[in-house]
Amino acid sequence: MRRTVAFLLVAAAGTAGCGEESTPLPRDPLEPYPATGVTRTVELTVKETSWEVGPAAVYNAVTYNGQIPGPPIEVNAGDHVVIHLKNETKEPHSIHTHVVKFAKASDGTDDSVVAPGETGTVEWDAVFAGSFPYHDHADEAQGITKGLIGMLIVHAPDEKPATEHQVVLADFDPGNYASLPGVADPVTGEFPDGGTYHGGHQYMHTINGKGYEDAIPPFLGNVGDLSRWRVISIGTEFHTWHIHGHRWLGGDGQLTDNVALGPGQYTTFEFEEDNPGDWLIHCHVPTHMEGGMMARYVVSP
């Protein structure tokens, strides 16, 4: 599997004693970072929220702390994370994450689901660096679709300083909107004020909890940045993330400007920012683009 990389590391080490100065071996990503001794405590409340996805587009959401995505949980590799989850709704909910170490008792399933009205605690060892989703796992994926999603960011100690951008890609249920532009209320027959009717798939696909350029805050950068992107896909669909005017090395060693991420997948990539402009940034699936997953990345010279 990883034999090629492993061998090359050995070969490089084997030649290090050949009269040249020793070069340090690269770090194995599977090696946990040592504990920092720091514990970060996070207070999250699960609550029903009328979440504005865009003008006149209001979602009957269930959220962490009243927002979609929930607040970023940002820690250093090696930190211990304690999460107190208070459930103010009438359904069980939880918090589950990916990759970082936790025991079964902190998985956000089975015994770590928090009953209505209760508070539960889970604990993670954030000993692996990267960008990972956190989300509800109480009733399979129902909570994900309602808005119980967020990002866990674990900074490696030797991470280069960068301008970081967080991207949470999600899919919302059109039947769960309290109001949508241009759509009559099924009970009263009234249309909401304002907003723009975007077609049948409107507001089904969101970036950072919002739909369309007029609601999604633009990503901001400057020429000369080390531009780092932390992207999680945590909805029902397979998405791509495409940045106009830019390129980076994909996981397969080929240049790319359009990375694919299925539900529950995540990636972190970076590039040297060198191209000023007001660039489109979006999922390249046409119905998703048209359904809200289109934003701007504004790079100042």
Place this chain on the structure above:
Amino acid sequence: MRRTVAFLLVAAAGTAGCGEESTPLPRDPLEPYPATGVTRTVELTVKETSWEVGPAAVYNAVTYNGQIPGPPIEVNAGDHVVIHLKNETKEPHSIHTHVVKFAKASDGTDDSVVAPGETGTVEWDAVFAGSFPYHDHADEAQGITKGLIGMLIVHAPDEKPATEHQVVLADFDPGNYASLPGVADPVTGEFPDGGTYHGGHQYMHTINGKGYEDAIPPFLGNVGDLSRWRVISIGTEFHTWHIHGHRWLGGDGQLTDNVALGPGQYTTFEFEEDNPGDWLIHCHVPTHMEGGMMARYVVSP
């Protein structure tokens, strides 16, 4: 394309004569293993099968040897494989595989499709190691959806001993079920006994031919295992394979716990098992999770 890896191999070789002990070069995955001289003969019969996917969920399947997936074909790299395919149905069927070497005459298409009532033979040189799908290819993908799928495992000679897990992800046609829990027979109007109604997409997405935790045999492991996963996706949908509480190095060099596989794709990965518990393991696409693609991975301490 692969220039970077190729160069590094050359560089490592070029420095090997520098007074240091020679380190063996890694094996090029594209180099066929030498013939072992062993021929493995496999007898497969294609037959109509009432296949129980779960309690009260019975599929009008067509199978290899009465089971979904068909029996694993497990050989050593370099073995010659001879498959006698007997077709006991009224439609043409075949067996086709991926990556391992075969001539056009053994491709499972055109002249190697087996007519109803006949027996045909195909031969493969299993000279590449890995985990690959085998499946019907007589009438495009009709046979795949009926259940004519299975896994070919080719063990490399230097493979480390591991606890292996085989995962076959498939998608079944709801219109092809003889019975489904909570659904009245369209002719008699009667409901089947037993089973649990799982919603509209029930039993459309399966793991190793079964749906839901109560029917899919749990995957079993022990702390200290080298845990090796052979995963094939051989249905109609793009899936992911997510293991709670664990992580491995993805193909892009980043840590992952959730690999994506489209129809006809396959992967093999492994990790050191270190986390006891009764873990959920599933496709992370919500409708697939809810449609049956959810199981357990039980790790004993």
Place this chain on the structure above:
Amino acid sequence: MRRTVAFLLVAAAGTAGCGEESTPLPRDPLEPYPATGVTRTVELTVKETSWEVGPAAVYNAVTYNGQIPGPPIEVNAGDHVVIHLKNETKEPHSIHTHVVKFAKASDGTDDSVVAPGETGTVEWDAVFAGSFPYHDHADEAQGITKGLIGMLIVHAPDEKPATEHQVVLADFDPGNYASLPGVADPVTGEFPDGGTYHGGHQYMHTINGKGYEDAIPPFLGNVGDLSRWRVISIGTEFHTWHIHGHRWLGGDGQLTDNVALGPGQYTTFEFEEDNPGDWLIHCHVPTHMEGGMMARYVVSP
């Protein structure tokens, strides 16, 4: 991120002075090729076209130069590309590409959209090698679905001579066909002459602008070729590209014969051709295979 590869490059360089002949370092794919001083000028006209996708399957297309895909734009890395886009339709259209360098003013969005009846110019620096899509971006993805798609090929200076195959995967809107085999005209009630009825999803999924083996020109090769495949996926769906009887090293270091590409994704791979025959080559998604995305790769001995 790319620390492992970067380190290994440094280590190899560090050992180069150890009495051995210097081995050249591999090229960083992110490094732009130097300007060649050559400018290639391309004249493209956007026009409404009745495009025959197959017998009796005629698409109400909008095309670059009357064909789907548009003419390949084939240049050397380092060339400057000037595109004059003349819009002979009644809707705004544009040309946008991926990865190669351009300023915002040549992005094919906003100010570089060409109004009906006008001609506009965009300029790209093709300083990165590979195979990339070009496509309309005037009204999100409407133009893509109508047929405004094509391939940009940028040859690296040290590219080995190969037999090259260009593959453009696209998805067409069934509601946009002027005629389909076996389907009565909604106005006249008449059936078209000829063609073969392929089922409900017929002609929704195409290879190089055509559907099914009888219309898609076969790919042709010879044993002994270096067989290079340039594949872009530029429709609405996630596809795979599967070649029977062959294999290559996938981006994750494992052998594959079936690569996945979402909308707007692209890849280039190659293998030594060694297997004569009339091979099937197709997307492995069953509805796409059945919908037209099935062709032949004929390898002569």
